Amino acid sequence: MIRAGVLGGTGYAGIEVVRLLIQHPETELCRIVSQSYAGKKISEVYPSLMGICDLECSALDADDIAASCDVVFTALPHGASKEVIPLLYEKGLRVIDLSGDFRYNDPAVYELWYEQPHSHPELLKEAVYGLCELHREEIKKARLIGNPGCYTTCSITALAPLVDAGIVDNKSLIIDAKSGVTGAGRGLNLPNLFCECTETMKAYKIATHRHTSEIEQELSLLAGEDIILSFTPHLAPMKRGILATCYANLKVYHSPEELVALYRKFYEGDPFIRIYDAGSLPEIKHIAGSNYIGIGLEVDKRLNRVVVVSCIDNLIKGAAGQAVQNMNLLFGLDEGTGLMSAGMYL
Amino acid sequence: MIRAGVLGGTGYAGIEVVRLLIQHPETELCRIVSQSYAGKKISEVYPSLMGICDLECSALDADDIAASCDVVFTALPHGASKEVIPLLYEKGLRVIDLSGDFRYNDPAVYELWYEQPHSHPELLKEAVYGLCELHREEIKKARLIGNPGCYTTCSITALAPLVDAGIVDNKSLIIDAKSGVTGAGRGLNLPNLFCECTETMKAYKIATHRHTSEIEQELSLLAGEDIILSFTPHLAPMKRGILATCYANLKVYHSPEELVALYRKFYEGDPFIRIYDAGSLPEIKHIAGSNYIGIGLEVDKRLNRVVVVSCIDNLIKGAAGQAVQNMNLLFGLDEGTGLMSAGMYL
Amino acid sequence: MIRAGVLGGTGYAGIEVVRLLIQHPETELCRIVSQSYAGKKISEVYPSLMGICDLECSALDADDIAASCDVVFTALPHGASKEVIPLLYEKGLRVIDLSGDFRYNDPAVYELWYEQPHSHPELLKEAVYGLCELHREEIKKARLIGNPGCYTTCSITALAPLVDAGIVDNKSLIIDAKSGVTGAGRGLNLPNLFCECTETMKAYKIATHRHTSEIEQELSLLAGEDIILSFTPHLAPMKRGILATCYANLKVYHSPEELVALYRKFYEGDPFIRIYDAGSLPEIKHIAGSNYIGIGLEVDKRLNRVVVVSCIDNLIKGAAGQAVQNMNLLFGLDEGTGLMSAGMYL
Amino acid sequence: MIRAGVLGGTGYAGIEVVRLLIQHPETELCRIVSQSYAGKKISEVYPSLMGICDLECSALDADDIAASCDVVFTALPHGASKEVIPLLYEKGLRVIDLSGDFRYNDPAVYELWYEQPHSHPELLKEAVYGLCELHREEIKKARLIGNPGCYTTCSITALAPLVDAGIVDNKSLIIDAKSGVTGAGRGLNLPNLFCECTETMKAYKIATHRHTSEIEQELSLLAGEDIILSFTPHLAPMKRGILATCYANLKVYHSPEELVALYRKFYEGDPFIRIYDAGSLPEIKHIAGSNYIGIGLEVDKRLNRVVVVSCIDNLIKGAAGQAVQNMNLLFGLDEGTGLMSAGMYL
Numbered sequence A, B, C, D: 001m002i003r004a005g006v007l008g009g010t011g012y013a014g015i016e017v018v019r020l021l022i023q024h025p026e027t028e029l030c031r032i033v034s035q036s037y038a039g040k041k042i043s044e045v046y047p048s049l050m051g052i053c054d055l056e057c058s059a060l061d062a063d064d065i066a067a068s069c070d071v072v073f074t075a076l077p078h079g080a081s082k083e084v085i086p087l088l089y090e091k092g093l094r095v096i097d098l099s100g101d102f103r104y105n106d107p108a109v110y111e112l113w114y115e116q117p118h119s120h121p122e123l124l125k126e127a128v129y130g131l132c133e134l135h136r137e138e139i140k141k142a143r144l145i146g147n148p149g150c151y152t153t154c155s156i157t158a159l160a161p162l163v164d165a166g167i168v169d170n171k172s173l174i175i176d177a178k179s180g181v182t183g184a185g186r187g188l189n190l191p192n193l194f195c196e197c198t199e200t201m202k203a204y205k206i207a208t209h210r211h212t213s214e215i216e217q218e219l220s221l222l223a224g225e226d227i228i229l230s231f232t233p234h235l236a237p238m239k240r241g242i243l244a245t246c247y248a249n250l251k252v253y254h255s256p257e258e259l260v261a262l263y264r265k266f267y268e269g270d271p272f273i274r275i276y277d278a279g280s281l282p283e284i285k286h287i288a289g290s291n292y293i294g295i296g297l298e299v300d301k302r303l304n305r306v307v308v309v310s311c312i313d314n315l316i317k318g319a320a321g322q323a324v325q326n327m328n329l330l331f332g333l334d335e336g337t338g339l340m341s342a343g344m345y346l
Helices: A012-022 A062-068 A081-089 A107-114 A121-126 A132-141 A150-165 A211-223 A256-266 A316-330 B012-022 B062-068 B081-089 B107-114 B121-126 B132-141 B150-165 B211-223 B256-266 B316-330 C012-022 C062-068 C081-089 C107-114 C121-126 C132-140 C150-165 C211-223 C256-266 C316-330 D012-022 D062-068 D081-089 D107-114 D121-126 D132-141 D150-165 D211-223 D256-266 D316-330
Strands: A002-007 A027-033 A071-074 A094-097 A144-146 A174-179 A230-235 A242-249 A273-275 A293-300 A305-312 B002-007 B027-033 B071-074 B094-097 B144-146 B174-179 B230-235 B242-249 B273-275 B293-300 B305-312 C002-007 C027-033 C071-074 C094-097 C144-146 C174-179 C230-235 C242-249 C273-275 C293-300 C305-312 D002-007 D027-033 D071-074 D094-097 D144-146 D174-179 D230-235 D242-249 D273-275 D293-300 D305-312
Touching (some): A002 A062, A027 A062, A062 A081, A071 A081, A081 A121, A107 A121, A107 A211, A132 A150, A150 A174, A150 A211, A150 A230, A150 A256, A150 A293, A150 A316, A174 D174, A211 A230, A230 D242, A305 A316, B002 B012, B012 B027, B012 B316, B062 B081, B071 B081, B081 B094, B094 B316, B107 B211, B132 B316, B150 B211, B150 B256, B150 B305, B230 C305, B242 C230, B256 B293, B305 C230, C062 C081, C081 C094, C094 C316, C107 C121, C132 C150, C132 C316, C150 C242, C150 C256, C150 C316, C211 C230, C305 C316, D012 D027, D012 D316, D062 D081, D071 D081, D094 D316, D107 D211, D132 D150, D144 D316, D150 D242, D150 D256, D150 D305, D150 D316, D211 D230, D256 D273, D256 D293, D305 D316
Parallel strands (some): A002 A027, A094 A144, A273 A293, B071 B094, B094 B144, B273 B293, C002 C071, C071 C094, C174 C230, C273 C293, D002 D027, D094 D144, D174 D230
Antiparallel strands (some): A242 A305, A293 A305, B293 B305, C242 C305, C293 C305, D174 D242
């Protein structure tokens, strides 16, 4: 059994890691660290766990974590992670970090988008970007994983096959993404109140959202050239899910069927990728509650433009599920262990 | 492996049976019968199952079912079940019926509340009422289960300990229940449209809802006398869940703590019952997505009245989960097999 | 033109007063007082008012209010109102208070339920309880109105005709009420986050909610004897609306038609009361966005129990609309001025 | 008083016309025609109108309409309108048609996108496209108005100033639009059920939605050249509102402030257009329940791309409100009569 700990286990991403670890057949959940709820049972904070997991939340104690865990999931705010992780890492733990702190190849990019110095560039070099579908082999050998952002996972997987094949104009990429409200976390912010969120939608952080830089990093790697693109996040009145609508100009016309074949080839053997037949499209309710990614596409013949729609559950494939998928790879388990169940639909 | 079939597998209760059977470790899902979708893959009807279960829906063929299944779940409309089930039953199948057709001890009660003759009273006599917490031992020996209604499960479990203990005035019982919209099924009815349901609530079928008679049957059994009670169903703008607020006048004062102890004793050993400590109450999100029942209570000292709040997921403990729990009992498995996972909370 | 000011104009009740005053043909909105947003335009806080009302919010200045307003609406937290209102009242302003501070005939009741002394019992004596349908004539002569609570308005109007007629057992009254989330206000509390509220329901403050005491006060007045009753509030995943399901044992049987006639007689001439024909019931979407109250009922013949369902928009008839209705009465306007428009349904 | 009739008055667009006409100070609502509900009071179909409008729905009788109305709003399905309207038009009525049948300058475009011949091209020539902000003067002189589509109104107003100024690459236009579910109408279609719509989002009709052709027609007129663009509609889990996120490549860099100034100039004097300051953006809740359009923008400096966000209430500015605005222009009233009230926000 893999002994696991979760730091920041009472936030929305953290509790989802907890939930997935509880039902994971090869893992024992040993520690839940929470500043705000130290001393309280996790099932008091989230009564959905009553009788299933009544572990008490504890304050951070790196020695204790090191003694009792093999792997740690850090679901802390950006900036906090990079101060805590070195302590854990140097004690030999494997670390899967859900913040933005260890996702970049180049500390300068981090510093530009996060507007703070990266205090541990040496560790950043060790870290592997944990998008399993693109970096599977490196992940298997890593000890520190920068688990990708939610928008990022959805957007990169939508565009990777096109960019990799070199068949689109890389200057034409536009990603218009819609997220559920869990993406905003459990913080007490006015815009997250029910009465401020329900029955409305909004765009935010146009041209400035941090996930833009992650998407550009990974697509640039595939393209072999620097890609700059438009990314527009929106908030929609639902709990879970991201739907990204991605636009790209084709260099020459390709039929939807050809592109679907291209996508299926690119993602061959990936257990969580579902490429839809030409003519049908994914919806959030097709994947909500699961680790799957649904990808469908349409070609606008008049404009020679492809429109790719991709959907993930932001808390699972966009956070906790991907983190567990990374753990599976790190420990030599089958990649899908504990993650293959269907979403709820209803 | 238990070979299972689902009749009416594309309705909301049916697809939930399908989903639970897929993740059940001791079951093989062999047939999904659907009139409307015969010839289509279940994953075309519910794309959340893509790559997980791509079984083709078939038309009803009793011989084929008998040859390929050990147990059948019938999730058909009321009235339709009682015509189909005899065909399956006589071929030796075990049948778990999710309709109202086999829930009654007395065909006259069925005929009064369902306003139609019961064409198979002899089978009704064979059937066991599948509320596992109350009829566990009979269920184990049965071949035909009348799986309880959703409102019913929530209401009976809320009041059973009080009625059984004989400490409340049985003439004072009032159940005010609130349900999510999946309870209304997948039929194309105007009141079920999104724009008719969202941002509103309503009461319906006051004093005439059929589940009243089921609740009365079971509580009367416990009381050893005929109980007549008020039951008011409401529709709330959410997908899943029932919350029942139940009122009963205490014969003499009991503290919340005493009553909590009474409930814990009554439900000792029941894996899905969660009795809340005095001072805290269940919410639908504590159990949504799971087979658990949450029960909490408060005593109004001024009136010597107890108010019990109970919550279930109407599709799981109120339908498909309970049906699988019944299957576990029928086949001698551990009662919780395939059903112990936590709800989603988010 | 009546010159009006709103204190606490940026909370949910306050902004609804603002919205109604803007479209009121006989009122000029002169001051919006807000501690948190002083110096900001109200249309920056609520951009739905851009170009319609760009009044700047100001800090509280009683002299300024007195000089510029004829009437003040105070939408402040309970406890705060009773400290501010005397300053305004003594300067000759008419005051309509939306808090609980001036709703009671007896300061001891206030002190019991609000757990604090009432610092201005002399003003409490001056105050009139602003449930227009019951106290119209006193309101017309008053200078200080204790505007009723939202649950209260819905519950009292549902039960008043029965209690007034003396045809129900006053010990049997139970009110099971469901509210939208605006009822919880705009405060930053974890349970009010979108992801904590949506797709769930809960009961809260069973047997202890303050509105119980208001309901009892008014029904006792009608009954001519002390009434104690059960009141259970619930939170439902919608913005607006309260639906109260009220239970009462009839002394002797009355048909629904007889009771509907009784209700219509009781509320004769009341412009905002809609009594439904026997056989049909109000829903929240029938009145959401309007000042109307919908009341329907059913009689459970087996139990000789009447079930009354009543619906209001908690922000309008349950707060701001009723406050404006009170203003109309105070200033000798037609009671419905500015308030007669239909709700949105959609 | 203008005597008005509504054909198709019980659909979602139709009932919104009814609601707006009831509160319009210069209009008398004389006829509501409904095939499905002929003989029923409109307040039985929409109880939100109880006591406010109890007009009985009638079957279509062109002579009766002509005798009793000055203007008719036709809210019929596409295709049906163009058969009925000639009968009304030839009797001298002014007609405001909410379908797609009279929105095109060129019948060939209609026939291409609606896949049916246009049986009355001669009337199409008479019709004026009723986007008031662009065709005010022609509307004033017209007798037949093709009231614009909901997506159309939102998209055209978002891009018109840029296209008119000639400062964007007309080949680069992409509109990513999100709509509430009222846009799908009141028909009994599986995808419109509450449980199919809530907690999910989807894209649909990519590159083939009919509103694309309307948007292209109007923007081409402004550009003086044929514009072809990408339009992607999405369904979001809310009742009302459209948010369109529009992308265009700038020929040369312009600051957000410059573009805001351009927009304000373009829409000078338009009572329903709200251009947001640079740095802030509209949300659906800013305009829901009102006839206003909110438009904000951001410039992505790295890509020299402008992103315009615009929001309307699809039932009001996107249908019924715009129709009434057209009526005001047709009859020489102030354009905003009966339409200037603020949205609800909550």
